[in-house]
Structure formats: C-alpha cells, structure tokens
Amino acid sequence: MAAFDFQVHTEMLERKAELEEQYKQVLENHQELKNLIGDFVAAALVEKPEDVFVFAKDFFTMNGPGPTETPPTRPLIVCGPSGVGKSVILKKVFAEFPDRFGFSVSHTTRKPREGEKDGVDYHFAEKEEMQKDIDLGLFLEHAEVHGNLYGTSVMAVKSVLDSGRNCVLDVDVQGVESLRKAFSGGNDKVQFGSPFCVFITPPSIDTLEERLRGRGSETEETLQKRLNTAKKELQILEQKPHLFDRVLVNDDLDKVIEKFTAILREMAYV
Numbered sequence: 001m002a003a004f005d006f007q008v009h010t011e012m013l014e015r016k017a018e019l020e021e022q023y024k025q026v027l028e029n030h031q032e033l034k035n036l037i038g039d040f041v042a043a044a045l046v047e048k049p050e051d052v053f054v055f056a057k058d059f060f061t062m063n064g065p066g067p068t069e070t071p072p073t074r075p076l077i078v079c080g081p082s083g084v085g086k087s088v089i090l091k092k093v094f095a096e097f098p099d100r101f102g103f104s105v106s107h108t109t110r111k112p113r114e115g116e117k118d119g120v121d122y123h124f125a126e127k128e129e130m131q132k133d134i135d136l137g138l139f140l141e142h143a144e145v146h147g148n149l150y151g152t153s154v155m156a157v158k159s160v161l162d163s164g165r166n167c168v169l170d171v172d173v174q175g176v177e178s179l180r181k182a183f184s185g186g187n188d189k190v191q192f193g194s195p196f197c198v199f200i201t202p203p204s205i206d207t208l209e210e211r212l213r214g215r216g217s218e219t220e221e222t223l224q225k226r227l228n229t230a231k232k233e234l235q236i237l238e239q240k241p242h243l244f245d246r247v248l249v250n251d252d253l254d255k256v257i258e259k260f261t262a263i264l265r266e267m268a269y270v
Contacts, residue, residue, distance in 0.1 A: 074193035075104070075157050075167040076269060079176055080200035081230030083212040085250045089200065090168065092257050097270045102165040104156040107139070110148035123156070125149075141171060141178035152179075161192055166269050169195060173233045176243050196267055198260065199237055199244040203251040205230065 040059055049055035078086050094101055105119060109127040118124050130149050134142050142151030152169060160167035171179065176197055183194040202208040208230055212223050237244065246263055250256045264270045 072161050072164070072166045072269075074267075075161070075169050075195040076101075076264075077169045077171060077176055077179070077195045077197040078200065079171060079173055079197065079233075079244075080250075081202065081208060081233050082226045083208055083215070083230075084200045084202050085211075085253060085256070086200055088253065089250075089257055089260055093261060093264065096261070097264075100166055100270050101168050102160040102163060103168050103170060104152055104160055106150060106152055106156065106170065108148055108150045123153070140182045141175045143174060143178070157192065173199075173236045173243075177236075177240070180243055196269075197244045198246045198248060198263060200248050200250050200256070201234065201237065202230075203249055205234075207251075 040056065043059060044052065044055060047055065078090060080086055090101075105121075105123055107123040107125050107130055109125055109130055112118065112122070112124050116122065127149060130142075130151070133139060133153070134149075134151065138155070139151045139153050140157065142149060144150075152171060152175070157167045157169070169175075169179070176195075179195055202211070205227065209223070209227055212218055212226060218226065237247065241247075248256050248259055248263075261270070
C-alpha cells in the first residue's frame with residue numbers, strides 16, 4: 001500500500017469547506033457511492049479494525065467491481081478449403097461458448113433460393129444499390145461471382161460486435177486479402193480492429209479428396225472444382241503467409257478443436 005502523503009492531507013484540510021460542499025453534491029448525485037460509503041462505515045463500526053487503512057483496502061477490493069470484459073472489437077476469420085472441417089470446428093466451439101460468437105450476414109445480389117431468408121442466410125440486395133454502397137466504402141470486401149455481387153458490409157460486422165459477441169466472418173482466401181487491404185487502407189467507416197485470421201488446412205490434397213468423396217454429396221464435376229479451388233487457396237497460403245495469423249492442420253479433429261480453442265483463449269475471444 002502506498003505511504004500516507006502528509007502534503008496532500010494538509011492541502012485537503014486547507015480546502016475542507018470547499019471539499020465538504022463538493023462531497024455533499026457528489027453523494028446527492030451518486031446514490032450508489034453514498035450506499036458504498038455507508039456500508040464501509042457500518043462495517044468499520046462492527047469490525048473495529050486496528051488498521052483502518054488495511055481494512056479499507058480489503059473492503060473496497062472485495063466490494064468493488066469485478067474484472068470487466070473488454071467489448072469485442074476484432075472480427076475472427078476462419079478460412080480454408082471446402083471440406084477441411086471449418087463448420088464442424090466452429091459448431092463445436094460455438095456449442096461450448098454459445099454467447100460469445102455470432103456470424104456476420106453477407107450481402108448478395110443473387111436471388112434467394114428456396115428456404116433462404118433475407119437477413120438470416122444473406123442480405124439480398126439489388127445490384128445497383130449494392131454497388132453504390134461499395135463505392136461509398138460501406139463494404140469491407142466484395143467480389144463478383146457468376147455475375148452476382150457478394151460482400152461483407154461494415155454494418156454487418158458492427159451489428160454483431162455491438163451485441164457484445166465476437167464476429168465470425170465467412171470469407172474465402174481472396175476475401176481475406178481484400179479485408180487486409182481494407183484495413184490497411186484506412187477506411188474511415190471501419191471502427192473496429194483488423195480481423196484475426198485462422199487458416200485450417202488439410203494434411204494433404206489426397207486427404208481432402210477422401211473427405212469430400214466421403215460426404216457423398218458431390219458430383220465428380222463439383223468435386224473437381226472444389227479440389228482445384230483448394231489447390232489455389234493452398235498456393236496463396238504458401239505464397240502469402242502474412243495474410244494469416246495462425247495455421248492449423250486438421251489431421252485429428254479433436255486435437256485441432258483443442259488447438260483452435262487455445263488460440264481463442266490466447267486472443268481473448270473466450
């Protein structure tokens with residue numbers, strides 16, 4: 001405990017009348033402070049401590065606010081080839097920490113498919129309207145795929161963060177690169193931290209092919225497209241490792257979930 005400062009004490013005595021008036025005003029305006037001081041005095045009368053300074057320190061430590069959680073400010077990206085196990089890993093982690101994460105909802109100009117809901121699966125938008133918002137800097141990343149625009153808006157991320165949850169972004173490797181450029185470019189619409197990116201990679205392309213075939217939901221054509229895309233993504237990982245903060249090899253699901261959770265703890269996501 002810091003030593004008693006007699007100079008400060010003397011100055012307080014000289015300003016006693018002024019401070020007493022301020023003290024009364026503070027107590028009138030802050031009932032919670034009045035209650036806390038009243039509780040302290042009552043406790044001191046009951047306990048009759050020999051050292052009132054030590055007693056005060058212990059009392060206010062015990063009755064003060066606990067450690068506060070810093071509001072989430074840094075989005076989380078989990079990316080990797082299709083079939084590598086991202087969804088399973090996230091599902092397990094979300095089940096363990098149900099109130100800690102939320103997905104940002106991407107925008108698209110394509111038409112809704114059967115069963116899809118606006119604002120849940122995607123924010124469905126008109127192409128002209130979405131392009132206008134892109135030009136205004138309201139999107140963190142975007143891409144045109146088969147004639148349709150897809151993108152992650154600033155507000156989609158901010159709304160999740162404002163709810164007190166960590167925002168998980170569902171973007172591909174190209175999206176990661178676009179996001180890095182957006183944050184390094186100083187977009188004044190962005191009021192949260194640069195994303196933290198974890199890349200999940202398979203032990204090998206052969207292993208990934210086995211997993212995709214094991215799903216039983218791919219035609220040979222779509223399977224080959226996914227494998228070709230995976231090869232390109234792994235090439236980007238090799239050529240531009242600086243895009244990713246962590247790389248995990250999913251050669252054992254339980255172990256990779258354990259490692260992923262450890263990273264989340266390290267980075268204060270959980």
